[in-house]
Amino acid sequence: MKNKWILLVEDNADDEELTRRALKKNKIMNELIVARDGAEVLGYLLGDGDHAGHNKDSLPSVILLDLKLPKIDGIEVLRRLRENEKTAHVPVVILTSSEEEQDIAIAYKNGCNSYIRKPVDFVQFNEAVQNLGLYWLMLNEPPVK
Amino acid sequence: MTSGIRLFLFGSLRRQLIVGVAAVHAVMMTLFIADIAQKQKAAFLDYQLRQAIALVSNLATSSVNGTASHDIMGLQELVDAQTVYQELKFAIVTDVNGLVLAHTDHARVGQHLLDMPTDPIQKIISNSLTLVDVATPVLLMRHHVGWIRIGIAQTGVKQKLNDISRKGLLFTLVTILTGSLLAWVMGRQFTKRLYVINSVMKEVQAGNTAVRSEVSGSDEAADLSAGFNSMLDKLAQQIVERTAAIKDLRESEEKYRLLFDSAGDAIFIHDTDGRFLEVNSLACERLGYSHAELMSLPLSKLDTPEQCQYVQDRVVRLMEQGHHMFETVHQRKDGSTVPTEVSARKINWDGQLAMMNICRDISKWKLAEEEIRQLNNKLEQRVIERTAQLEIAYQEMESFAYSVSHDLRGPLRSIDGFSLALLEDCGDKLDDDGKNYLRRVRTATQRMAQLIDDILKLSRVTRVNMASETVNLSTMAVSIAEELRRTDQQRKVEFVIKDDVLAKGDPRLLMLVLDNLLGNAWKFTYGRAEARIEFGISNLDGKTAYFVRDDGAGFDMKYMDKLFTAFQRLHTELEFPGTGIGLTLVQHIIHRHGGTVWAEGAVDQGATFWFTLGNK
Incomplete structure (x- = not known):
């Protein structure tokens, strides 16, 4: 449990705060690392670009990835992660406002593990986050320990 | 000379008649006269001979004794006595041997006559108009004792015969004259009538056709x-x-x-060998040739060298079909060209097979055609440009929709999320009013999120590519009905769905239509103890119309036009929840299928929604 951490890729501070709150409300105390844009994610995980120094030794148990991001968008981040041998199997859950069919299709095509639309109703959002934490942190066996 | 005589003799009927009559008379009279002269001559000869015989016999009788006794004196007297006959030429007495005993010519007594007959019978030695000479023997007691010879010559006979001939000739001439005169008179009488006809004929010949x-x-x-x-x-x-x-x-x-000459088209008529038989003035004018120049040209010179190769084929086709239309390019004398449409036809020209080409100058058409082509190109270009603009507009709309779904929902989430956080985390610091206000904030937020979702749905219906398949609407309706029942199992609603209603269109969009219409029916029958919802098909003016009918709240027909307007509602949110987008969505889809949608209803008496699909 201690080594299991979550990578949240989110440029919106409100959404970050609400996500943190939802996790807290649902007693998911795992470490939450937030990346503000696509480039930062790749820096953390792959040691690319400006954030080359920040990379951690272990991989997150799940990446919560928004699609609309500054610099490098979510789909591109997903594609790059899947291209890289190291991150090819990290569970990625798309967490986004969009329910456009083409976004869903392209996300799965590029290897996401789940696609969740952020509900406006925060009660529903809470439930979603609770389910996410439960599933990916408790039930799911990650590919790399 | 002979033809002159002939013309004179036979030049007219009158003359022919006269000549004929004269000739007949001449021949007949001549034959008649000749016959008379001949008979006269014979009579004379006969008379002369009988006279000579009578004389010689008489003399022989009277001179028997003298002869027998050679009484020369007596015999001479007898002989001399014979000279009373004027016609007597000679009278001779000889002995048996021809010795002349007496002779009217005394000088010849004593001579011998050598031409005496040998036998003692009477012999006519000569019998002609000039001399009848008869000898007869002198017999004494049947003894031949000598000869008597008498010669008679009628000197007047010839004269008489000539008279007869001369008079005959005269008669002949008189007869001819008389005959001719008669002939002339008769001929005149006869031909006078003919001449009347003849003169008429001459006058007609001269031009007076009325006589x-x-x-x-x-x-x-x-x-x-x-x-x-x-x-x-x-x-x-x-x-x-x-x-x-x-x-x-x-x-x-x-x-x-x-x-031919004022025809609006050039006309060329040529034979099967390509020689012109006639051309009209427009043909000359258009091609810049004189009539004679054009007529002397071969057919092949009419077309430009490029077109010329088809001439033979055209002739062949024309011979086969009798009529042939084609386009070609004619060449003027100065070398410039005329685009031409030719209507060629087989014709009979003075008994021979010929071809008539009626040639229309289609320069203007060609120009117009070119203009149309250019306009078309421009239009196509414009369509391409517009399509590009439209595509850009679509892309803009899509990116707008995308950003609506993303960017508007983000803040709403924040409002809702933090309102809830406020309620949960700081609830103890707020009084009931404060908490109520925050709940209202949240409700409004969620409603706005619903509206945004509906707007997106609407834009998606407009943008989505349409399929065209045969769709079983009945099956769709049944599954929707089951879904609705599941949401509220307490309600007593009867669904009456006609079997196997087929339609042609996009299955997902038609599903959305039924979903909305049946959903509305379900919604607006809420509160009824028992409700009936019907889906079926009907024939309206030969067109298939589909309908969804309920016995729910209904509506006032005067608000009909508001039914299909986006976000227009006839009921409050409290009465029946909704954003007012459903029927707008239905209308959009039906219109995209080329159909129409309309509704009938009355307040509290239910509603019926009809729709048609144009492509069926």
């Missing part, structure tokens, strides 16, 4: 005259008809010529 011959009587001449007149009448009639026909022909020819 007619007037010959009375019932003879052949009168018949001839009548026949001649009727012939003249017929001729005159024919001339009148002929003149009219010629006039018609000339007028027709003039008309044809006028048409």
Whole structure:
């Protein structure tokens, strides 16, 4: 449990705060690392670009990835992660406002593990986050320990 | 010379008649006279001979004794006595041996006659007009004692015969003259009538066709005259008809010529060897040739060298089909070209097979065609540009929709999320009013999120590519009905769905239509103890119309036009929840299928929604 951490890729501070709150409300105390844009994610995980120094030794148990991001968008981040041998199997859950069919299709095509639309109703959002934490942190066996 | 004589003799019927009559008379009279002269001559000869025989016999009788006794004196007397006969030429007495005993010519007594007959019988030694010479023996008691010879010559006989001939000739001439005169008179009488006809004929020949011959009587001449007149009448009639026909022909020819030359198209007529038989003035004018120049050109010179190769093919096709239309390019004398449409036809030209080409100058058409082509190109270009603009507009709309779904929902989430956080985390610091206000904030937020979602749905219906398949609407309706029942199992709603209602269209969009219409029916029958919702099909004016009918809240027909307007609602949110987008969505989809949608209803008496699909 201690080594299991979550990578949240989110440029919106409100959404970050609400996500943190939802996790807290649902007693998911795992470490939450937030990346503000696509480039930062790749820096953390792959040691690319400006954030080359920040990379951690272990991989997150799940990446919560928004699609609309500054610099490098979510789909591109997903594609790059899947291209890289190291991150090819990290569970990625798309967490986004969009329910456009083409976004869903392209996300799965590029290897996401789940696609969740952020509900406006925060009660529903809470439930979603609770389910996410439960599933990916408790039930799911990650590919790399 | 001979032809002159012939003309003189036979030049007219009158002369022929006179010559004929004269000739007949001449021949007949000549034969008659000759016959009379001949008979006269024979009579004379006969008379002369009988006289000579009588004389010689008489002398022989009277000179028997003298002869026997050689009484020369007596015999001489007897002989001399014979000279009373004027015609007597000589009288001779000889002995048996021919010694002349007595002779009218005394000088010859004592001579011997050598031409005496040998036998003692009477012999005619000569019998002609100039001399009848008879010898007869002198017999004494049957003894031949000597010969008597008498010669008679009638000197007047020849004269008489000549008289007869001369008078005969005179009679002949008189007869000929008389006959000719009669012939002339008769001929004149006969030909006078013919001359009447003849003169009429001459006058007709001179141009006076109105005169007619007037010959009375019932003879052949009168018949001839009548026949001649009727012939003249017929001729005159024919001339009148002929003149009219010629006039018609000339007028027709003039008309044809006028048409031919004033035709709006150039006309070329040529034979099967490509030689021109006729061309009209427009043909000359258009191509810049004189009539003679054009007529002398071969057909192949008419077209440009590029077109020329098709000439033979065209002739062949024309021969096969009788009529052939084609486009070609004609070449003027100065080398410039005329785009031409040709209507070619096989015709009969003065009894020979020919071809008539009616040629229309299609320069203007060609120009117009070119203009149309350019306009089309421009139009196509414009369509391409517009399509590109439209595509850009679509892309903009899509990116707008995308950003609506993303960017508007983000803040709403924050409002809702933090409102809830406030309620949960700081609830103890707020009074009931404060908490109520925050709940209202959250409700409004969620409603706004719903509206945004509906707007996106609407835009998606407009943008989505449409399929065209056969869809079983009944199956769809059944599954929707089951879904609705599941949401509220307490309600008593009867669904009446007609089996196997088929339609052609996009299955997902048609599903959305039924979903909305049946959903509405479900919604607006809420609160009824028992409800009935029907889906079916009907034929309206030959068109298939589908309907969804309920016995729910209904609506006032005067608000019909508001039914399909986006976000327009006839009920409050409290009465029946909703954003007012459903029917707008239905209308969009039906319109995209080329159909129409309308509704009937009354307040509290239910509603029926009809729709048609244009592509069926």
